[in-house]
Amino acid sequence: MDDKRYCLSCNKKLEGRRDKKFCDPYCKSNYHYQKAQKGAGSFYARVDRQLKTNRRILKSFNKAGKATVRAEILLQQGFNPTFFSHYWKNKSGDIYLFVYEFGFLSKIENGKKKYILVKWQSYMENFK
Template sequence: MSKVCLNESCSNPVNGRKDRKFCSEYCKTDYHYRQRKKSGKEFFKKQIDDILRTNRKILHDYNQAGKTTVRKEELLKKGFNPRFITHYFKTQQGDTYLFCYDQGFKEVRDNNKDKFLLVLWQEYMSKQML
Protein backbone atom coordinates (compact mmCIF):
# COMPACT_ATOMS: atom_id res chain seq x y z
CA MET A 1 0.00 0.00 0.00
CA SER A 2 1.49 3.36 -0.99
CA LYS A 3 1.37 6.40 1.23
CA VAL A 4 -0.69 9.47 0.40
CA CYS A 5 0.80 12.98 0.33
CA LEU A 6 0.64 14.70 3.73
CA ASN A 7 -0.61 17.96 2.16
CA GLU A 8 -4.38 18.24 2.87
CA SER A 9 -5.10 19.71 -0.55
CA CYS A 10 -3.46 16.78 -2.36
CA SER A 11 -4.30 13.09 -2.57
CA ASN A 12 -1.45 11.92 -4.81
CA PRO A 13 0.57 8.86 -3.86
CA VAL A 14 4.07 9.40 -2.44
CA ASN A 15 6.79 7.58 -4.37
CA GLY A 16 10.46 7.23 -3.53
CA ARG A 17 12.16 6.81 -0.16
CA LYS A 18 10.28 5.22 2.70
CA ASP A 19 10.49 8.32 4.89
CA ARG A 20 9.20 10.69 2.19
CA LYS A 21 5.98 12.51 3.21
CA PHE A 22 5.09 14.63 0.18
CA CYS A 23 4.61 13.87 -3.49
CA SER A 24 6.45 17.02 -4.64
CA GLU A 25 8.40 20.05 -3.44
CA TYR A 26 5.34 22.18 -4.18
CA CYS A 27 3.18 20.11 -1.80
CA LYS A 28 5.88 20.23 0.88
CA THR A 29 6.14 24.03 0.64
CA ASP A 30 2.36 24.45 0.49
CA TYR A 31 1.88 22.23 3.55
CA HIS A 32 4.40 24.17 5.67
CA TYR A 33 2.96 27.52 4.50
CA ARG A 34 -0.55 26.42 5.58
CA GLN A 35 0.78 25.23 8.96
CA ARG A 36 2.43 28.61 9.64
CA LYS A 37 -0.71 30.40 8.50
CA LYS A 38 -2.84 28.32 10.88
CA SER A 39 -0.57 29.13 13.81
CA GLY A 40 -0.90 32.87 13.15
CA LYS A 41 2.83 33.43 13.66
CA GLU A 42 3.44 34.47 10.06
CA PHE A 43 0.59 36.97 10.08
CA PHE A 44 1.57 38.38 13.46
CA LYS A 45 5.22 38.71 12.43
CA LYS A 46 4.31 40.49 9.18
CA GLN A 47 1.87 42.82 10.94
CA ILE A 48 4.48 43.90 13.51
CA ASP A 49 7.16 44.30 10.87
CA ASP A 50 4.83 46.52 8.83
CA ILE A 51 4.17 48.74 11.87
CA LEU A 52 7.90 49.01 12.64
CA ARG A 53 8.72 49.94 9.04
CA THR A 54 5.93 52.54 9.01
CA ASN A 55 7.21 54.00 12.28
CA ARG A 56 10.76 54.19 10.93
CA LYS A 57 9.63 55.87 7.70
CA ILE A 58 7.59 58.49 9.57
CA LEU A 59 10.46 59.24 11.96
CA HIS A 60 12.91 59.44 9.05
CA ASP A 61 10.63 61.81 7.10
CA TYR A 62 10.41 64.21 10.05
CA ASN A 63 14.01 63.93 11.21
CA GLN A 64 16.08 65.08 8.23
CA ALA A 65 18.47 67.14 10.40
CA GLY A 66 19.43 64.34 12.81
CA LYS A 67 17.72 65.92 15.82
CA THR A 68 14.38 67.71 15.89
CA THR A 69 11.17 68.15 17.87
CA VAL A 70 7.75 67.35 16.43
CA ARG A 71 4.27 67.59 17.93
CA LYS A 72 3.07 64.21 19.11
CA GLU A 73 -0.33 64.62 17.45
CA GLU A 74 1.37 65.26 14.08
CA LEU A 75 3.17 61.91 14.15
CA LEU A 76 0.12 60.05 15.41
CA LYS A 77 -1.97 61.47 12.54
CA LYS A 78 0.56 60.06 10.08
CA GLY A 79 0.12 56.58 11.60
CA PHE A 80 3.04 56.51 14.03
CA ASN A 81 2.55 53.95 16.82
CA PRO A 82 4.96 54.64 19.72
CA ARG A 83 4.24 51.27 21.35
CA PHE A 84 6.21 49.40 18.68
CA ILE A 85 10.00 49.74 18.92
CA THR A 86 13.05 47.67 18.05
CA HIS A 87 15.24 48.70 21.01
CA TYR A 88 15.96 51.50 23.48
CA PHE A 89 18.91 53.51 24.74
CA LYS A 90 19.29 54.92 28.23
CA THR A 91 21.57 57.95 28.63
CA GLN A 92 23.90 58.50 31.56
CA GLN A 93 21.47 61.19 32.76
CA GLY A 94 18.69 58.58 32.90
CA ASP A 95 16.74 59.62 29.78
CA THR A 96 15.38 56.75 27.71
CA TYR A 97 15.15 56.99 23.93
CA LEU A 98 13.02 54.44 22.09
CA PHE A 99 14.14 53.35 18.61
CA CYS A 100 12.70 51.98 15.41
CA TYR A 101 15.88 50.71 13.82
CA ASP A 102 18.10 53.80 13.49
CA GLN A 103 15.41 56.40 14.25
CA GLY A 104 14.88 57.31 17.90
CA PHE A 105 12.32 59.30 19.84
CA LYS A 106 11.57 60.45 23.35
CA GLU A 107 8.34 62.00 24.59
CA VAL A 108 8.80 65.55 25.91
CA ARG A 109 6.60 68.39 27.03
CA ASP A 110 7.41 71.77 25.50
CA ASN A 111 5.30 74.96 25.80
CA ASN A 112 2.48 72.87 27.34
CA LYS A 113 2.37 70.67 24.25
CA ASP A 114 3.14 66.95 23.99
CA LYS A 115 6.00 66.44 21.56
CA PHE A 116 8.56 63.88 20.47
CA LEU A 117 12.25 64.65 20.41
CA LEU A 118 13.61 62.77 17.40
CA VAL A 119 17.21 61.61 17.16
CA LEU A 120 19.36 59.33 15.03
CA TRP A 121 21.21 56.30 16.38
CA GLN A 122 24.85 57.24 16.97
CA GLU A 123 27.91 54.99 17.03
CA TYR A 124 28.74 55.87 20.66
CA MET A 125 25.39 54.40 21.70
CA SER A 126 26.52 50.94 20.59
CA LYS A 127 29.66 51.20 22.72
CA GLN A 128 27.72 52.22 25.84
CA MET A 129 25.38 49.24 25.48
CA LEU A 130 28.19 46.68 25.81
Protein backbone atom coordinates in the same frame (compact mmCIF):
# COMPACT_ATOMS: atom_id res chain seq x y z
CA MET B 1 -1.36 -4.03 2.69
CA ASP B 2 -2.30 -1.17 0.40
CA ASP B 3 -1.21 1.99 2.23
CA LYS B 4 -2.30 4.91 0.06
CA ARG B 5 -0.69 8.20 0.96
CA TYR B 6 -1.41 11.59 -0.58
CA CYS B 7 0.46 14.90 -0.82
CA LEU B 8 -0.66 17.27 1.93
CA SER B 9 -0.70 20.16 -0.55
CA CYS B 10 -2.11 18.92 -3.87
CA ASN B 11 -3.57 15.55 -2.82
CA LYS B 12 -1.58 13.67 -5.48
CA LYS B 13 -0.81 10.01 -4.69
CA LEU B 14 2.66 9.64 -3.16
CA GLU B 15 5.20 7.04 -4.11
CA GLY B 16 8.48 6.23 -2.45
CA ARG B 17 9.41 6.52 1.20
CA ARG B 18 6.72 5.68 3.75
CA ASP B 19 7.25 8.96 5.66
CA LYS B 20 7.00 11.15 2.56
CA LYS B 21 4.39 13.91 2.93
CA PHE B 22 4.77 15.98 -0.26
CA CYS B 23 5.19 15.09 -3.91
CA ASP B 24 7.80 17.80 -4.61
CA PRO B 25 9.55 20.81 -3.03
CA TYR B 26 6.99 23.23 -4.51
CA CYS B 27 4.12 21.46 -2.72
CA LYS B 28 6.08 21.40 0.53
CA SER B 29 6.77 25.13 0.29
CA ASN B 30 3.20 25.93 -0.73
CA TYR B 31 1.77 23.88 2.14
CA HIS B 32 3.86 25.68 4.77
CA TYR B 33 3.18 29.09 3.21
CA GLN B 34 -0.58 28.49 3.24
CA LYS B 35 -0.41 27.23 6.82
CA ALA B 36 1.45 30.37 7.91
CA GLN B 37 -1.07 32.61 6.11
CA LYS B 38 -4.02 30.97 7.87
CA GLY B 39 -2.45 31.27 11.34
CA ALA B 40 -2.89 34.33 13.51
CA GLY B 41 0.81 35.09 13.15
CA SER B 42 3.51 34.44 15.62
CA PHE B 43 4.46 36.87 18.35
CA TYR B 44 7.85 37.35 16.72
CA ALA B 45 6.27 38.23 13.37
CA ARG B 46 3.94 40.81 14.95
CA VAL B 47 6.79 42.46 16.87
CA ASP B 48 9.05 42.46 13.82
CA ARG B 49 6.30 43.97 11.66
CA GLN B 50 5.68 46.78 14.20
CA LEU B 51 9.41 47.51 14.56
CA LYS B 52 9.72 47.82 10.79
CA THR B 53 6.67 50.09 10.69
CA ASN B 54 8.07 52.27 13.47
CA ARG B 55 11.46 52.51 11.75
CA ARG B 56 9.89 53.47 8.42
CA ILE B 57 7.79 56.20 10.09
CA LEU B 58 10.69 57.62 12.12
CA LYS B 59 12.91 57.64 9.04
CA SER B 60 10.32 59.47 6.95
CA PHE B 61 9.90 62.26 9.53
CA ASN B 62 13.60 62.61 10.38
CA LYS B 63 15.38 63.56 7.17
CA ALA B 64 17.94 65.96 8.73
CA GLY B 65 19.03 63.88 11.76
CA LYS B 66 16.89 65.76 14.29
CA ALA B 67 13.25 66.79 14.17
CA THR B 68 10.25 67.50 16.40
CA VAL B 69 6.87 66.03 15.47
CA ARG B 70 3.51 66.04 17.26
CA ALA B 71 2.75 62.61 18.69
CA GLU B 72 -0.70 62.44 17.09
CA ILE B 73 0.83 62.66 13.60
CA LEU B 74 3.12 59.67 14.20
CA LEU B 75 0.35 57.68 15.88
CA GLN B 76 -1.98 58.27 12.92
CA GLN B 77 0.69 56.76 10.66
CA GLY B 78 0.72 53.54 12.74
CA PHE B 79 3.62 54.37 15.07
CA ASN B 80 3.55 52.48 18.38
CA PRO B 81 6.02 53.88 20.95
CA THR B 82 5.96 50.70 23.06
CA PHE B 83 7.96 48.87 20.38
CA PHE B 84 11.64 49.79 20.30
CA SER B 85 14.97 47.96 20.00
CA HIS B 86 17.11 49.73 22.61
CA TYR B 87 17.52 52.97 24.54
CA TRP B 88 20.10 55.64 25.29
CA LYS B 89 20.25 57.93 28.32
CA ASN B 90 21.88 61.33 27.84
CA LYS B 91 23.77 63.32 30.48
CA SER B 92 20.59 65.21 31.42
CA GLY B 93 18.85 61.92 32.24
CA ASP B 94 16.54 61.95 29.21
CA ILE B 95 15.91 58.47 27.87
CA TYR B 96 15.72 58.17 24.10
CA LEU B 97 14.06 55.04 22.78
CA PHE B 98 15.48 53.71 19.52
CA VAL B 99 14.12 51.63 16.69
CA TYR B 100 17.43 50.50 15.26
CA GLU B 101 19.20 53.73 14.25
CA PHE B 102 16.23 56.09 14.69
CA GLY B 103 15.39 57.38 18.16
CA PHE B 104 12.62 59.36 19.80
CA LEU B 105 12.07 61.18 23.08
CA SER B 106 8.58 61.97 24.35
CA LYS B 107 8.10 65.57 25.54
CA ILE B 108 5.17 67.79 26.47
CA GLU B 109 5.47 71.27 24.92
CA ASN B 110 2.70 73.86 25.22
CA GLY B 111 0.36 71.17 26.53
CA LYS B 112 0.85 68.94 23.47
CA LYS B 113 2.72 65.65 23.38
CA LYS B 114 5.58 65.69 20.91
CA TYR B 115 8.43 63.43 19.93
CA ILE B 116 11.95 64.67 19.42
CA LEU B 117 13.42 62.47 16.69
CA VAL B 118 17.14 61.79 16.44
CA LYS B 119 19.46 59.52 14.54
CA TRP B 120 21.99 57.26 16.27
CA GLN B 121 25.40 58.92 16.63
CA SER B 122 28.81 57.38 17.33
CA TYR B 123 29.08 59.13 20.74
CA MET B 124 26.04 57.13 21.87
CA GLU B 125 27.97 53.85 21.68
CA ASN B 126 28.44 53.69 25.45
CA PHE B 127 24.72 53.59 26.19
CA LYS B 128 23.38 52.01 29.37
